[in-house]
Amino acid sequence: MTTVNKQAAYESNQYRNVFAEYGYTEEAINERVQSTWDALFGEDEATKIYYELGDDKGYLLDTGNNDVRSEGMSYGMMMAVQYNQQHIFDRLWNWTFNYMYMTEGLHQGYFAWSCQPDGTRNAQGPAPDGEEFFAMALFFASHRWGDREAPYNYSEQARNILHTCLHQQQPGFTMWNLENKLIKFVPEVEFSDPSYHLPHFYELFALWANEEDRVFWKEAARASRDYIHISSHPVTGLAAEYAFYDGTPNHIRGYGHFFSDSYRVAANIGLDYLWYGVDERQVDIANRIQAFFANKTPDDYRRYSIEGKAFEEKSLHPVGLLATNAVASIAASGEHAKAAVELLWNTPVRTGDRRYYDNCIYIFAILALSGNYRIWKP
Incomplete structure (x- = not known):
């Protein structure tokens, strides 16, 4: 404990x-x-670094690479919830959910790590630092503003992300090593990135994730x-x-x-x-x-x-x-x-x-x- x-x-x-x-x-x-x-x-x-797309979407631009990254989108959502900017948060999440969320393939349930500003994917793989920030920002949004209709049912979306991280249907493609409880650099490798480690997030996931996974997050x-x-x-x-x-x-x-x-x-x-x-x-x-x-x-x-x-x-x-x-x-x-x-x-x-x-x-x-x-x- x-x-x-x-x-x-x-x-x-x-x-x-x-x-x-x-x-x-x-x-x-x-x-x-x-x-x-x-x-x-x-x-x-x-x-x-924030730009809007249409009536209901927005993105953070990686100005050095001219792309949109799950890292940046999840960061932007955390910034927005800390600043009490729900309309910005919702635009970022709507862009993310529509363009980055992968519904099929080896990485089903994860978010593509890089897209073009119009939403076209540059990659079909995820980066776990995005997923953990998405989940935390969504929990905070739920607690600060309340859940609404999908995809703005923030807490359910957060729990779904964390469930996928630990129970991804493709063997070996979880975002954490389930034995040593360490986050991977990407799901298909067995090494880590020290900067991905956010124990202060995992303490909160241990309270708010699906009940069957709470012990895992405490150990993580x-x-x-x-x-x-x-x-x-x-x-x-x-x-x-x-x-x-x-x-x-x-x-x-x-x-x-x-x-x-x-x-x-x-x-x-x-x-x-x-x-x-x-x-x-x-x-x-x-x-x-x-x-x-x-x-x-x-x-x-x-x-x-x-x-x-x-x-x-x-x-x-x-x-x-x-x-x-x-x-x-x-x-x-x-x-x-x-x-x-x-x-x-x-x-x-x-x-x-x-x-x-x-x-x-x-x-x-x-x-x-x-x-x-x-x-x-x-």
Whole structure:
């Protein structure tokens, strides 16, 4: 059983406002929260990533690849429910359900990971980070706004997604390894992506998923906390983009280093610590990550081995990296926590073709550090 931390947000319903703790005013914080939403969902072509299609659909555009990804759509739905923007949420979910949801084939019941902006599929396979965010956002939508007619029967849709993840009809195509309870990179492989591990989500799935699967999700939360620990380097705190089930880097296609996907691990640690605060190992990981980047500027960010060796290749998403490092301050106890938050505060949302991934991570960081990334309960 997970040890209950009565001070953490799930039990206390109190959400730390780290920005306020570091001296920023309520007015300035509220303005930053709103302006960040406006930058991504407004009309400024330099920063926006949300676009509408027809009368009832919308999508988040991966501006670096000119496609629409299940990652981004699920992120957008989480943003919308946190900002209480139901009409945006419904447009995103309607686009997703109509174009990404696969009704036949090996991946029946999952969502295609990449489509063109008109809905044409670029791929017939899923990416599990999309499914877990879809399910969580749908549960929150149900609890915040109530269920309606399909496909806006949010809670039923969420339960269906989680059921498919564990009981997909094609043998070997579940999204979690049913024995070790670890999420896969994609259903047909037996390795993981450390940044996919969201134990704070699985704790809630253990409450709200179909009853027969609730024990699994509780065990998955514990397994993922252990996995984050073993996949994070003991000196640098860095994790690889792809890793085997024992936590060691998987160098297939060059993804065994610390690069774009890996950045999210720090943010996931921060949010899990904010909501549950049950794993003190996360404090040490957060401290190590922040110490590693303390003497580096965003212009210096590179691809790194998890041991900390810098490669020539520069970071594609330096704003995303500094944003996730700031969220780690929720768990961190070290001397670099305040500087990481101040760096985020002094950095605007990104412009240009690569802005999509950075700004998705950025808005989640603003929400988490302002006390606005919340659990919506029934």
